Amino acid sequence: MNDGVPSMVDDAEAPGRPRKAPTAFRTISEVAEDLQIPQHVLRFWETKFPQLKPLKRGGGRRYYRPEDIALLRRIGDLLYTQGYTIKGVQRLLRDNGAELPEAEPAVEAAEEPEAALPEAGHSALKRAIAELEALAAELRALAAVQHGA
Numbered sequence: 001m002n003d004g005v006p007s008m009v010d011d012a013e014a015p016g017r018p019r020k021a022p023t024a025f026r027t028i029s030e031v032a033e034d035l036q037i038p039q040h041v042l043r044f045w046e047t048k049f050p051q052l053k054p055l056k057r058g059g060g061r062r063y064y065r066p067e068d069i070a071l072l073r074r075i076g077d078l079l080y081t082q083g084y085t086i087k088g089v090q091r092l093l094r095d096n097g098a099e100l101p102e103a104e105p106a107v108e109a110a111e112e113p114e115a116a117l118p119e120a121g122h123s124a125l126k127r128a129i130a131e132l133e134a135l136a137a138e139l140r141a142l143a144a145v146q147h148g149a
Contacts, residue, residue, distance in 0.1 A: 025055065025063035034069075037076055045075060048086050051093055083124075 020026060032039045046052045052071060054062040064072070078084040078092070 023066060025065055026069065028054075028062045028064070031064050031069055031072065035073060035076055037072070042072065045072065048090065049075060049093060 020030075026034070028039050028042055031037075032042055035042075046054070049071075052068055052075075054064045054068050056062055075089055078089045079086070084092070
């Protein structure tokens with residue numbers, strides 16, 4: 001019986017579970033496992049991002065299309081890796097339509113932890129540190145003035 005969901009293909013890498021074809025629809029449990037994002041978070045994101053519209057079958061079962069999964073993967077990257085807020089990702093989706101900007105290429109991990117940050121995160125971190133150092137200098141100057149007065 002074919003209800004619009006493409007058939008599965010065997011996968012030698014996952015002997016317990018056959019792997020579906022790349023164009024196959026996936027259930028919420030499969031998507032949650034593949035993306036390592038809890039099911040309740042995926043359902044929550046559906047309420048926050050109207051661009052996510054999984055196909056719903058009888059009993060409310062969700063089937064995610066490959067483009068839904070790609071969007072979920074990108075949203076997860078923006079939220080968890082690049083530090084965007086939900087409002088920030090919503091704004092990106094609104095401004096860029098359903099197309100989100102490409103992910104920053106991952107930087108190879110080096111001896112220093114900050115080398116593992118994507119370039120955008122690295123420069124944002126440097127700016128934040130510079131701002132904090134400037135604020136600390138101002139506070140020290142104010143403290144010196146108060147102690148000297």
